[in-house]
Amino acid sequence: MSSPLVTDPAAAAVPVQEVGPGTRSAWRTFLRQPSGLLAALVLVVMVLLAVFAPLIADEPGGTGADVLRAPSGGHWFGTDDLGQDIFAQVVWGTRTSLLIGVAASLIAIVLGTAIGLASAYFRRVDAIGTVVTDVMLALPTLPLMIMLAAIVSPSVWTLTVIIGVFAWPEVARLIRSQGLVVSAMPYIDGARVLGASGWRIVTREIMPAVVPLIVVSVLLTASRAVISEAGLSFLGLGDPDAWSWGRILLNAQRSGVVAIAWWQTLFPSLAILLLVLAATVAGMRFNDIRDPRRNGG
Amino acid sequence: MSKSINGRARRWRAAVALGAAAALGLSGCGLNEDNGASGDGAAGDTVLRIGTTTDVSNFNPLQSLSKTDSWILNAMYPHLLRIDANAKKAPELAKDYTYENDGKTAVFHLRDDFTWTDGKPVVADDVKFSAESIMKYKLGNVAAKLTWVTSIEAPDATTVKFNLSQPYAPFAEGVGFWMSVVPKHVFEGAGDLSKFANDSNWVGAGPFVLESATKGQRYVMKRNDKYPLAPGGKPAVSKVEYRLYPDVNTMMLALRNGDIDLMGTPVPASAAKTFESDSKIKMTKVGALGFAHLTYNMNNKDLAKQEVRQALSMAIDTKSIISSVLQGDAQQMSGPISPIFADYDNTEIQPYPFDPAGAKAKLTAAGYKDGNGDGLFDGLELGVACDQSNANITRVVQLFRESAAKAGIKLENECVERNTFLSRTKDGKYDIDASQWGVFDNPMDQLRSTYLSSNPGGINYNLLKSPEIDQLINDAAGTTDPAAFATKIKNIDKVVHEQAYLTPLYVENFQFAYNASKFGGFEASPSDLLGMVTAYSLAQVKPVG
Numbered sequence: 001m002s003s004p005l006v007t008d009p010a011a012a013a014v015p016v017q018e019v020g021p022g023t024r025s026a027w028r029t030f031l032r033q034p035s036g037l038l039a040a041l042v043l044v045v046m047v048l049l050a051v052f053a054p055l056i057a058d059e060p061g062g063t064g065a066d067v068l069r070a071p072s073g074g075h076w077f078g079t080d081d082l083g084q085d086i087f088a089q090v091v092w093g094t095r096t097s098l099l100i101g102v103a104a105s106l107i108a109i110v111l112g113t114a115i116g117l118a119s120a121y122f123r124r125v126d127a128i129g130t131v132v133t134d135v136m137l138a139l140p141t142l143p144l145m146i147m148l149a150a151i152v153s154p155s156v157w158t159l160t161v162i163i164g165v166f167a168w169p170e171v172a173r174l175i176r177s178q179g180l181v182v183s184a185m186p187y188i189d190g191a192r193v194l195g196a197s198g199w200r201i202v203t204r205e206i207m208p209a210v211v212p213l214i215v216v217s218v219l220l221t222a223s224r225a226v227i228s229e230a231g232l233s234f235l236g237l238g239d240p241d242a243w244s245w246g247r248i249l250l251n252a253q254r255s256g257v258v259a260i261a262w263w264q265t266l267f268p269s270l271a272i273l274l275l276v277l278a279a280t281v282a283g284m285r286f287n288d289i290r291d292p293r294r295n296g297g
Numbered sequence: 298m299s300k301s302i303n304g305r306a307r308r309w310r311a312a313v314a315l316g317a318a319a320a321l322g323l324s325g326c327g328l329n330e331d332n333g334a335s336g337d338g339a340a341g342d343t344v345l346r347i348g349t350t351t352d353v354s355n356f357n358p359l360q361s362l363s364k365t366d367s368w369i370l371n372a373m374y375p376h377l378l379r380i381d382a383n384a385k386k387a388p389e390l391a392k393d394y395t396y397e398n399d400g401k402t403a404v405f406h407l408r409d410d411f412t413w414t415d416g417k418p419v420v421a422d423d424v425k426f427s428a429e430s431i432m433k434y435k436l437g438n439v440a441a442k443l444t445w446v447t448s449i450e451a452p453d454a455t456t457v458k459f460n461l462s463q464p465y466a467p468f469a470e471g472v473g474f475w476m477s478v479v480p481k482h483v484f485e486g487a488g489d490l491s492k493f494a495n496d497s498n499w500v501g502a503g504p505f506v507l508e509s510a511t512k513g514q515r516y517v518m519k520r521n522d523k524y525p526l527a528p529g530g531k532p533a534v535s536k537v538e539y540r541l542y543p544d545v546n547t548m549m550l551a552l553r554n555g556d557i558d559l560m561g562t563p564v565p566a567s568a569a570k571t572f573e574s575d576s577k578i579k580m581t582k583v584g585a586l587g588f589a590h591l592t593y594n595m596n597n598k599d600l601a602k603q604e605v606r607q608a609l610s611m612a613i614d615t616k617s618i619i620s621s622v623l624q625g626d627a628q629q630m631s632g633p634i635s636p637i638f639a640d641y642d643n644t645e646i647q648p649y650p651f652d653p654a655g656a657k658a659k660l661t662a663a664g665y666k667d668g669n670g671d672g673l674f675d676g677l678e679l680g681v682a683c684d685q686s687n688a689n690i691t692r693v694v695q696l697f698r699e700s701a702a703k704a705g706i707k708l709e710n711e712c713v714e715r716n717t718f719l720s721r722t723k724d725g726k727y728d729i730d731a732s733q734w735g736v737f738d739n740p741m742d743q744l745r746s747t748y749l750s751s752n753p754g755g756i757n758y759n760l761l762k763s764p765e766i767d768q769l770i771n772d773a774a775g776t777t778d779p780a781a782f783a784t785k786i787k788n789i790d791k792v793v794h795e796q797a798y799l800t801p802l803y804v805e806n807f808q809f810a811y812n813a814s815k816f817g818g819f820e821a822s823p824s825d826l827l828g829m830v831t832a833y834s835l836a837q838v839k840p841v842g
Binding site for chain 2: 082150235237240251255256258259
């Protein structure tokens, strides 16, 4: 039988050292770096835009008299060929992009972490898990996503699932490699000797040690998911009822105004760039502060 | 761990660099590597370069064709009739045609000065062979137009007689316009024509004939020195080169940069401004032979009700769609017969007015209720299917969805990728089909293919099975007296409008852009299928200066 009283001190000592500074001070270190602070700020602004979209701009719809107007005081980001406000489209597009980014990345993280941890600790699972992960990594993801998205009815949820299902292998591989290091540590042997079950060792002993890595993965996977969503929407495989940055670009391309209405492609592209850059920088900075070698620890 | 992340970062960086290098490399050696070549060649030859968006998928002119296929193949293989600028049939290979034997025999009289590029004359036997091959192997959409043919005779080199099982008023026009005439002496040795690729050693009798084809890049056609419909007996342009630009934005830039001289595909209404400031580029406007429409699936229990279909017709603001999506460049329709067929369009009928409140009242009267007070009728939820790649139709669906909600009708936007849309349409898996008919060359063929229960053209998107409509159409089809025929078509126009089997939306105008500083003399025909690149038009083109 497991004995938490005996295993906990050993378990607590090693992972905390591995993680680096405590959670609160980790965040403080993170926010002290200008790039980390800036990235976090951008992410916060994006989330606020998404949540409060209806208060910031009316949902784009109908037709307007000002067709293909360049950015001005009345239309900050200009208008499209129906006279709809591009700013409103970008703000409402933030919702879809963030929602798909976060939800798809959660799917990928749950699947990837489960498979990665199981592979790291259970040798038999590892044999199959590694092969499946390798096969998934070798698959040409984009064509497969395009094929699947074309077969199922396009909606925010089907896109999320498709992107999430194709994004887990990288997470699994990352988590597995870290899990392997942790599971070879003496405190895991200790836990095993004390009779802890496999489930307990994986969830209570190994998982806490890889949590920071999961946080990093969430950010990096989310940024990839945002790009995938924009790509699929641009190819006409997105949700036709939901505004997304990819769809704004698709509208510009389809109506042939790319050469005359730069604002219709610039602003959604900038939004994609900002979100992906912020998520990636935040992920990297977070990885840096929890890395003892970089912090001189 | 940082090693792993840094390693990943490095890999990412390497991948990005590789991707960028690949992209640069691709664009460098991209579609048209020898862009330096201008309209004028070395020996005073002139090359007309035309932009297109798709490759040729089939070089066999007797089979169903995509747009680029038909542009290139129609310039090689003559047709009996062509469609002129006023949407009327005009002579091409045939000088004229008559009906004999109470409309049961159609007789074409051919010109005697058409010549295949291998020197042999084009004769009635070629026409007979083409039609018989189409019937034998059931090739393309022309096979359906030859349904009534019992036998074909070629009594002399310039006369072809089609014997029909029953009179069918638009037979000669339909077959004359759609059927390509192929050289018998070349095609008869090919065996099964449904499997004949015809992808090399081309022999044609149109103004131009293919010389080389490079998939994904270009199709080069050389002049036929004996083409009687060109001024002076041969086209003024020595070569026509189709260049591939999969994206319309790139094609417009290519025209502005002088890489091409004519855009084969129309300029989108919203992008017409692109060329406003360019004095070299001119735009030519033509009408359409098809129209945009919403067609209701009669197998849906709600759409089977006339009131629901009428309410939907009242819930779309076509006028505002025309002014915004098409920048005013389209004509609103009322019934299923396009105003371009002025003789048959029933001008007494009026489009359903945009009246969401009226639509709501109609649905309430039909027994629909809004029990939960959300402004939408309970249980009335319909999907609108469309092809994502059609810019105008996707916008129409978007606006229709918004305006229908005001009438209490919940619509689901089901615009999907093109192939998915086509397979859904084929399987009848839609409630409302929003799409655009391409080319109807005569109203009778249109009504037959869109409303007959037997669905001979495969485009009865209503999945309508109405004995009344069948009877009306069959009755009109056998009417040879032109005035009586027109009256019957007008009546069907009215019945379909009252039943609201479809909501016809608009007939749009297409704009084609070309470099007027280099070429002139194009003879544009209506529709985006014909446009500026018909065989006749290319034969008339002259270099400027």
